Amino acid sequence: MGRVYGEPIEVLTKEDGDPVSFAWRGRRYTVISVQEYWIVNRDWWREPAPFPERPELRFWRVEASAGQGQPAGSYELRRDMAAGAWMLRGIAD
């Protein structure tokens, strides 16, 4: 991964949870394809109890672009399933 951000973002998803588009730094990016999708438990044991039932972090590496004519890039999005919050993990070059 090239640059790492870790910034909260707004994401629109399909019914199955895959991202359709996301807004970051004032621009809306459209997901062209999902290149990778994986899931990891977060370090729930470092957190105060009670633990979430699903301490899942879901990751999508997507090809997306900020609009027609804009170059497509590879973006890594993360969703904390317990909190529902999205984050832009980074941009792959």
Add this chain to the structure above:
Amino acid sequence: MPAPAQFTHLHVASSYSLRYGTATPAALAVRAADLGMPALALTDRDGLYGAFKHVQACADAGIKPLLGADLALLSPGGATPRTPRVSRRAGQSGAAGQYGPAGRVTLLAAGQRGWASLCRLVSAAHDASVSATGTATGTVRAADDDVPAVTLELIAEHASGLVVLLGPASDVGQAVAARRPDLARRALDRWRYLVPGVAVEIVDHLDHKSTFRAARLAELARDTRVPAVLTNAVRYLDPVGSMAAQVLDAARHLVPLGSPRLVPHNGRAFLASQEDMAATAARVAAAMTGPGTASAAIGLLAETEEVARRCALDPALDLGVGTRHLPETKGTAYDQYKELRDRCEHAILHGRYRTAGAASRPRGVSRLRAAQTARDRLEHELDIIARTGMAAYFLTVADVADRIREAGIRCAIRGSGAGSFVNHLLGISAIDPLEHDLLMERFLSPIRGTLPDIDLDVESARRLDAYRIIFDAYGAERTACVCMMETYRARSAIRDVAAAMSLPPDEIGAIAKAFPHIRAKHITAALTELPELRRSRLNGAQLEAVFGIAQQLDGLPRHVAMHPCGVLLSDRTLLDRTAVQRSAEGFPLSQLDKDDAEIAGVIKLDVLGVRMQSAMAHALTEINRATGNPIDIDAIPRDDEATYAMIQRSETIGCFQIESPGQRELVKKLAPRDVADLIVDISLFRPGPVNSDMIGPFLRARHGLAEPRYPHEKLVEALRETGGVVVFHEQVLRIIDVMTGCGLAEADLVRRHLSAEGGPERTAPWFHAQALARDFDPVTVERVWQVVAAFGGFGFCKAHAAAFAIPVYQSAWLRRHHPAAFYAGVLTHDPGMYPKRVIIADARLSGVELFPVDINASSADWTVVLPEDATPAGSPRATSLAAAGPVPDGSVSGRTRLGRSPANHSLARWFLESTGPLQALRFTGRKPSAPGVSPQAIRCPLREVKGISEAEIARIVAGQPYTSLRDFWNRARVSRPVAERLVLIGAFDSLYASGPTASPCASGSAASPYSPAAHRSPESPNLRVPPSSPEAPPHPPVRSPASASWLSSESSVSSVSPEPVWLSAPVPADISGVPAPLEVRQLPVSPPTLESSLSSVSPEAPRPSVLPPSSESSLSPVSPAPLWLSPPAPADISGVLASPEAPQPPMSPPASEPSLSLISSEQLALGSRTPSLSRPSRRDLLARVGVLARQSPTTRLGPPPALDLFAGAGAEAADGMADLVPAGQLRDLDLSERVEAELEILGFEVSQHVLNFYAELIAGLSVVRSAELADRENGETILVAGVKVATQTPAVRSGQRIIFASLDDAIGLVDLAFFESVQDRCAARLFGSWLLLVRGRVRRAGAGPMAVTVNGYECWDLPALDEIRVAGGMAAVRTAMAAGDVGPGAHQTLQDQPSATTYAADETAGADEPARTVIFANGFVLSPYAETGAPGGNLKTPPRTLWHASPGSTAS
């Protein structure tokens, strides 16, 4: 995406994958069925422990079972592709190995052939891992930590009927993950070449890169035309299970969560639905490239179902479920039956059954009729055996029992097998069922599907010998031990979870130990419900996380162990039907547990190790050794009146089954007169009869206080023996039979139904219909039904009770007629519920003396002292023993008997002084020994010495006798700490007893001052000094002021001193040389030697605590160096002397007279006549051990030095060593030091009871002694004190948790009960302290002195109170007691302590009900914490500090 009709999970780990899976086989099967799946595989890791549970669960859920295993894989040269994770492990294993870890493979069994292959392969994997890790190359380690592992070649050897699934964890999958398709293909080719049934296993858990890798693996399968199946590598039921699984990974690898060694988790390894799996197939297919991807998903699922179909097992055909596999060693079934019949008829013909004898026949039955009855019964049983085809089983068990007995091992039957006459005729059972009216049907019936159990009790110490006999006789191909799973409970779960979450180890231990032994799932509830936990600080939020996860581990297997008694006996196909591993003890251990064995149709023989059998065997050996007359305990008459008289007096401590407080109460009320009564007694003392309140009506009927009541006249016969009360299973069978006419065999089935959940409801209509049809009136039917239903599964099998009654009687008989041998056996094998101190006290009260450890007289185990051994030259004990002569039965008063010997002298004196005439009450009726039998004594064994090894014991015993310490040191070659401990407990005293102060015992008990009289206070009128006692000189006037001023003196200074006490005490005129003792200490002594003797005490071993405390705490304030090194500076002494308050040692020895007499008689004399003194003190000997250790610093475990100039007897005097530590140089241990050393080293006291040291406090508080309890009024509030010897929380009727405790107060036991309403303030102290003072109310359950219990409501730590007394006198003690809790750690709870006065009303039971209770069908309410032991340590080990740190020792 096409939804497939079906999907079968082929790779599933249950909780029987130890520390890996979290779902039970039953839960998995139910879920699979709910998901509409047709079948389910179980492929546990490393073993087949869950196999038959899975088969059963699938049968219950209506799906087909598949079985397999997930095994670690080794391959030549280690992991083929060095993926990061595996190569790290491979690196650890070193370069020398041929094989390295290469991941894991999953194997599935197809058909009977496949199952046999799987069993053999798993056995081989366990075998290989054991042998391989032991080899010099030592490199065969699997990818996990030390688990059984296979190689490709090993699998190839057992490939018949197996399907090998090569998944992501296999060598193939790892090569793919390492992006080495070339290596992956080569590895796959190797598999295909060697193993016929190979498939690629596709798993996608959505880990990082896992979809990508799954696609590559699928492409490889497609390109090589190897079938590919889809699995979900399941290890939990739902995604939420992943956290527990993650903790188990950490626990398995012994690393904290977050360690890089652990694989990431994401909750995907659950039992996914068919739709989920179809989606996974589609996802993987979509990631594939190349030809055929369009149909890849469908192909994957279809291939999976094809393998599932091929590997689905038929339990009956493939696994042998429902058939029986008996040893085939006796020929055909016909041969077997014929042999069985021949042997039984032969036994009848020769009258080899008990009812053939006149004494055992029911009254009024002629010999001929008895013989006819026997023949009829035999025909009846043979008929049943023929119909069940079990003849081989009986012959096998008879053969096993014969072989065990031939080896000289005691062997008795237990359980329902005693109901079989055939068992009696074959000699398996000593019980004649005709004598006690026992039923065969309870044991074996043709209509019951289950296999019978014959249980044999053997000597616990020789249980493994018995196993070896069985294995030798039947061969390892037919025999294996039964395994059992140790599961996570509260403590173990907390430990593992807390460790995974990186809590500090000492905290983990403290937290875990705070919990009683309860189930993990009750942790949270226990925190709020158990008073001792409620008051702890474990409720904090930071621990909530630990407890939350720990509860999820509840009941998961965590360790495979050998079942304590089960042995499988089968035909030679056993190893095709179960995997076998090696137990820690070296036995073949089947992976079937006892329930599995039943399902698998393998006969199980329970061979239980019973400590009482060992104890009796030891007693019989000792009787033979002492008298030369062997006793056949199995042949003694069973009607000995003296024995029953003893039982009726409830003098049964140490006896089998009837020694508990409750049983002693029951035998007192029941007054057993014969074996039949013992059978009833054993059966009544069970939760069932107790909770149904059967005991009251039974006793009333038995003692003729009430007419027996029978529900119907037709039931009189069944119920007559128990006065109309239902006690036995056999009676239930008869009642059901009489009421319904169903026959006894079916009645037994009905009885079994009744104990099942919902059984009574299901059975009621049938029972009513049948009974009404037989013309019983509805009221009677309903009444009988109520009895039968309530009785349910609670009652007791009479055959079992009968089997138990024999050892009960035998042990009682031994106790009555050979008490010394009996106690030697009981103390050696520890069969009962009481710690040794209780048995020892009981032995003394029964007139058996206790001799201390003696280096020349002690054996490895407790022994009976032979008359010749009891008379070492010059020992005063010898004279006393010899003088005592025969003890007339029953005519000896406690006083004279106890006063007989020095060993009992202290105890006796104390009785006399503290309890006065009361002791007579306790001892009247005690009949210590049979008429004409000389006084009995037992000798403490070497094995009781802390830290002594078996090798040391063997060397010591082999080398006896020893002529000197040096001789012992050179030949016995024990470690230095052990030698020191032997010295400290006086094991060498007799060796050095030739001097004028010959007997150490005499000096300890006769000359030393433990007399409570010294502390006599006005509040204790009970204390009186026998006028004749020479040790009770006039009370020195100094004393009282001294104790009064105790508060103001520095404790460190105060504890000092013998010197000040002695100097300031009125010096008797005859002690002329006051400075003499000081001079003694100035004798020229080489400092290094003494230093070593001092240091020898502490560094190597738990320090005896005897010497260091006294030397450090008491001496250092006065003079920096031990007194004997530097002459006491006059200034120091005078400083102390200047103080008007002579500090008074708080405890007894401290007592003035003792030190006075000790000094005057020994040390003063020594001081003036040192050269003539020949007897070294224990401290002298300790110093000599130090010298010896310095002289021969070579390893003590090696062979003796080839040349030892000093070796041998007599050398000691010549070598000059003795001059370095001359005898009499160092003050001997005083009594408190001796007792403390004994407690520390032996765990019990020999010299005198530890409670004696609190005599003053006890007297000051007017504590009631156990012997006095009988005189106390019901409801009276009293104080009792003693050593806590037992705590129990058994099932009781009210559903409360009641804590029962017993205190040993030196003259007997005080039985206490603490109800829930008081546990809040008492439980922590009760569980945490060793010496207790308890306030409670006398509760008298019935007539007789034994039936007294004290309902405790306050308790205190006795040593803590005594410290207060020492500091502030009795007034301070009373204030402290009124304030509440006193004892270590009491400060934190003083605030919320209800005071004694607020208590009054709530003592009565039931004040607060526990939040949760278990309610049985018959209304019996049980506390969930019933039967859970107390948190805290082992009762048998006294705590380090027995009393306050400064016992006032008279340090010299």
